[in-house]
Amino acid sequence: MSSTANPVVPTSEAAVDQRILIERAQGGDHDAFATLAGESIARLDAAARLILRDSELARDAVQEALVRCWRDLPTLRDVERFDGWLHRLLVNACLDLIRRRRRRAVEVELTSILSPAASDFSGGVVERDLLDRALRALEPDWRALVVLHYYLGMPLPEVAASLGIPLGTAKSRLHRAIGLLRATVERGAAVDVVSVPEGRFA
């Protein structure tokens, strides 16, 4: 095995632009905040729906996160941590909602708010449905862990801090969550194969 050259990545201009917007919003510029919110709301809404499995609850969580973001933004000392901070506000809002509604049935079929035709996942609709089932089988805290790390791309130390758990626990839970997801998908795939008439594979 041979060594290879070290890849070089240029500095992101977008990060500088975002920093300017954040600093303006910290000074009370609501238009700057509206731009920041507009750039992030699709991502926040999708993450909240993945964690909460309910579009109305997701709307509540995103609203709570963005209102808190605007209110507390002047106290954010390190503007480079804006995205991580906003994701932390969102996941806290999601988990607060779950805790408040723990006794109510909030598990709603995610497929009811999605268009099946929208899928272009290489595995196709069957894999997406399997993943949907597997994700739904996880506890909300574990879903949040998976969504923060694999969907929002947060480094695991930040995920651990967001969820208020030790890094080691976050690692072990993520490992177990992936194992459970994989096992559920595998079980689902096996059931689907068995269900094909006359032993033919779909």
Place this chain on the structure above:
Amino acid sequence: MTPIDRFERQLPMALTDLAVPQTPDYLTDILGQTARTRQRPAWASIERWLPMELVSKRATVARMPWRQLGVLALIALLLAAALAVFVGSQQRRLPPPFGRAANGSILYTMDGDIYAADPRTGASRAIVTGPERDEEPVYSRDGTRLLFGRTSSATPQRLLFVANADGSGIVQVTPEPLPGISSWSFSPDGRSIVAFASGDQGPIIVVIPSDGKTAPKAFPVFASSADGGDGPPMYRPDGSEIMFIGKDPGQLVRGVYALNATTGTVRTLVAPSTTNLDIHGASWSPDGKYVAYGVSNQGPEAVAPKTHVVGVDGSGDVVVDTEPVHVADFGFDWANDSTRLIITRWYTADGSNSRDAIVPIDRSSAGVEIACPPGAQGDDCTASWTFSPDDSMLLGSLGHADGTTAQFLGDPQTGQIRAAPWSGSGQPIWQRLAP
């Protein structure tokens, strides 16, 4: 490769596909609400302004008493010369890179700066400060230098820096940002740094000279991510190889491998299972005689990870924890004398009831459970623990939702713990000194 094999790598795209991200129609409503909401004043966070005040103080200019200063300078020069003669006559003692050593300072981060705490007095002092965000510092094995990541508004991606243990002499060691760089540590001799970075096909191992003058080398091995419990790349105590967890193309599950960074060759330490038994995380014992690693069942049946210890020659593979009630365990932090491991026991299948424990690798007892740290959530009493360099104490940390980390000191004989008199963020690390 089946869809199941692709599962983890495709998960980000699959989640995007599942969530169908699109701009919702309620943004206007939210902006209406925020427009009616008053912002908290910046001074509501007092700590925000403390560093500004400190750094903005101007030195008072007064009339200089030149004669007295001259005398003092002469005395200082004489003392410095005497000190230089004394120091020169003493050979500096350094700890061995592995095994027991004396306890030095404890390194931690807070608000993007690096602090060193004296565990005897509890006093802390900032040793690396500035507008940049410095994080995840680690000491070299001889305790003389530290390595940390740095981001700034000009360089949002991490660069690595090396400094003397007191924070002086900072040298940039990655000439350009390495995408996804994480899990860094020094080689035993301190001349190199090993870390993970992101490659086109997954994590790669990078070896970076610590002098800041030589270009890093990248090894596109088939390492699996450090996330999910796989642990960082780790030098063998003799410095000859770097251990990593990986999934060899064509294998269904992971194995433990060793990379020779001089030749680029890879050898198998623990072969991947031919069944569903998957491997996660691995750690050399400090004496270099054993490897601790985790095994779980990735089949459709129940997943029950357990920690194994095996000789480096592949002999004597055992499940290390003999406690009979717990259902799963994780953990690979060794005592410096290589006789014990810190593991996390799960008493329920979801980890909601869990405890950390110190277990002997000779399986002579069920070990000692560590007390539940204040601030733990429910029955999940796990924190991140390591041994002090002399093995007489434990150093623990527990992250909170506000980004701070409570830190603890513990007794490995009794499992009793107490709060450390400092707090910060990130994982604390203990400096090794000459015994």
